[in-house]
Amino acid sequence: MEFTVNQIAAMLGGTVEGDGQGKITMLAKIQEARPGHIAFLSNPRYENYIYNTGATAVIVSRQFVPRKPIYTTLIRVDDPYISFTTLLEEYHKLVSFQKTGIEEPSYIGSGCTTGKNIYRGAFSYIGNQVMLGDNVKIYPHTYVGDNVVIGNNTILHPNVKIYAGTRIGNNCVIHSGAVIGSDGFGFAPQADGSYKSIPQLGNVIIEDDVVIGANTVIDCATLMGDSTIIRKGVKLDNLIQIAHNVEVGKNTVIAAQTGISGSTKVGENNVIAGQVGIAGHLVIANNTSIGAQSGISKSIKEEGQKILGYPAFDIKDYFRSYTVFKKLPDLSHRLKQLEDYVYGRKNASVAGENLNENTHS
Amino acid sequence: MEFTVNQIAAMLGGTVEGDGQGKITMLAKIQEARPGHIAFLSNPRYENYIYNTGATAVIVSRQFVPRKPIYTTLIRVDDPYISFTTLLEEYHKLVSFQKTGIEEPSYIGSGCTTGKNIYRGAFSYIGNQVMLGDNVKIYPHTYVGDNVVIGNNTILHPNVKIYAGTRIGNNCVIHSGAVIGSDGFGFAPQADGSYKSIPQLGNVIIEDDVVIGANTVIDCATLMGDSTIIRKGVKLDNLIQIAHNVEVGKNTVIAAQTGISGSTKVGENNVIAGQVGIAGHLVIANNTSIGAQSGISKSIKEEGQKILGYPAFDIKDYFRSYTVFKKLPDLSHRLKQLEDYVYGRKNASVAGENLNENTHS
């Protein structure tokens, strides 16, 4: 990208002081900016940097009064931080969506329909009867199986694998190595101790505004007509396992390496930390917060709980129990002493009758 | 696929009532079936659906007597559920094995031998001296290194990576993103605190009827001539780590995100839940059942145990201990009260002699 200072000021509704023709190619922190960069000054602690910054332009507040000479161009706005954030987002969109056209060799099957402004990277593979919306970006090495539908503005990073029959909404981002629609893990035990695979014939539905992290796996549903469903606005981190027939509710956020077993329904607006394991066939209420590495073995019925542990229970109670756990050797020792004191000195025969001494620590 | 009702009835040994020329393209649940679909009725609770189903045909019991007019074609069989399952399996085979031939561009090295009815997807890569059996399906973006041998009817889904020298049996299914034969994690510590890589020269052997989940990793053995071995009938879920020189015994099933460290031998017919960690150089007996998120730090010698915990022990004992763990603050409080009562009121001087009060909670 390349913009003039004037163009950026216009975008932000700001006013320029200095050379409006300067060329901007990148955003940077004020302490690291070099020619061609634009930075911002919001926190007064960083003010000194503005007097010798290499930046071609700096976004400042309309109220900013320099205490020394300034050699960079200023763009004055109402809130420099918000303006810079806006630029970051615009920059990110530009970078994300700048790829366009078809690199060769790439593969596309028969009966596909594709929207406007598509990117299909080299070595990308699109099967038969696939529908791609406008601005869909299919990076190199990405595989899209037969009968897949992908909405507008969705980005599949390099080497995403979408199995046949998957449906993906608008404005989704799927990162490298993610696998969507692989077979659920279902096997019927046989009399001889072996297992027979149960055919997995359902699909995966991913609604709008979903982000899926690198190397995360989402299995398809078992039965034809059923779906594993990731609802609108869900954000999944890297290396997550979502098993067959799971449903993850709207705006739920899940951190890396968490696993959800088959047929579990996770509610809306959950916040699930990393390395959590959730057993199968459970229902997790809305607004549940689950601490890292927790194991969830029962449904959570009451909304708004914060839980931790293995199996998980109330997070404050967990920490109270864990505080005592750390002192268990002392506790055990004190109990023994008390027993000796009470039984041994006062009434040894009663202790002998009641307790099996061999099990004492 | 497209079959007539008559063809399907013949396949199932059933008799047709209605239009035997109807075309079937898909299987569906009776409550969701539309024209072109075939469904089944087994559970009487679903009987009402048959009277207004959109299905082109429904599989019913020979004994079924309709209570209302029926507008769909019937196929009468001995057991509708078993017949439908048979159809599901046939359908799955058809879908799995329907791909055939060579899509271009694809790459194959020198000295390879390939069986009948092979599929090599676009952008698939086959190295040198590779042997592929009959009906092997290599999906797009899959990599098969030099000197790999793959048996009959084995399916490698898109983007599987098989390192050089791996051997894979018959009837295996390997899902997207799985890596077979990557270097084991072996490093020799040096005097300066750095590590030197130990060359990993062994391979991986996968026997018949093995299923390997998406993004699962199986490392090669360390020494030339040694192998990491996955025995016949093993089923591995997604995102599993199998380290160098591990052996997983016949018909063992392992759920997602479990990790097995180097040189451990897992017995036959184990059932290992998700997110379990097993340390290196252990032996796990046959028929062991390991609960989710358990940590296994010692060999399991006795067969048929069910264990849980970190480190794991008998699952019932774990839950008994955990029940008390949840009440530890109360237990600790009660012990303190008892100490105060016994020592403080009856014989404070003795308590003072015996106990270090500073360590009390």
Added chain:
Amino acid sequence: MEFTVNQIAAMLGGTVEGDGQGKITMLAKIQEARPGHIAFLSNPRYENYIYNTGATAVIVSRQFVPRKPIYTTLIRVDDPYISFTTLLEEYHKLVSFQKTGIEEPSYIGSGCTTGKNIYRGAFSYIGNQVMLGDNVKIYPHTYVGDNVVIGNNTILHPNVKIYAGTRIGNNCVIHSGAVIGSDGFGFAPQADGSYKSIPQLGNVIIEDDVVIGANTVIDCATLMGDSTIIRKGVKLDNLIQIAHNVEVGKNTVIAAQTGISGSTKVGENNVIAGQVGIAGHLVIANNTSIGAQSGISKSIKEEGQKILGYPAFDIKDYFRSYTVFKKLPDLSHRLKQLEDYVYGRKNASVAGENLNENTHS
């Protein structure tokens, strides 16, 4: 590879007894060696194998005196084990670096510079303005985004994904399926319960001599100019999650399936076992050893600690507490008995005043 016995002896500074023209194509254990193989004899327990080995040559000590006739060629050296290890390493280098040249079809963008002796496998993708050092090996299906820099002798195995802007040093090995530079997991909560993605504009820096395991993910830093950094000599196993802005110190080794949350700084020479979870914004001191499956929720300030648990504390203390944990039902029972004995028989009214009997187990 193919060498004569004489060539190998020269490489090892050894002397040949027998046919120096024998052709060697592989290394093997003495008990498994066949013609064309070279083996070694160091441990006297294996001496019997040398009298009927199929090996073309065996490396032995200069002091070795056969007790029976020998039919293989001997190479005498000072230390057979070290000589064999040297051969293993040389062999591994030969195998790793033997691939050279460009297989077609492959893709390379504009403005790239590439060193000597490069390998670019079929279906590999190199973006624009990429710099590759000497002896870089890019295996099939590997993706290297725009503006990436890769040092000398670095190997990217099949299907590695390097996002734009990543910098990788010399002598690194990255295994299949690893993703370097994917977006950090950063989302700003909105008033309606949804989340807005925070653009992730930083990059990843990987220094020299780093090994990265299969399907491991390293996210980029959040801000432009910031980096997620993997220092010199770090070894990462498979399926590891390294979040945005993390720094992993020199020569630290991390086992499989461990996850490190955003902005945490891990010190030098740490040894971190498998399935560990480390929370965000922590600092872990040098020479820390963290046991498998531990959860780290606070910074570790003191160097050289060995810790375990969830949350983790001193490993010996953890095991002492866990020993008591296993006996908690007994402990709880004994406390109840003691209470009954003390309060019930001696002074029931006092117990009644002090304790809520309903909370007893």
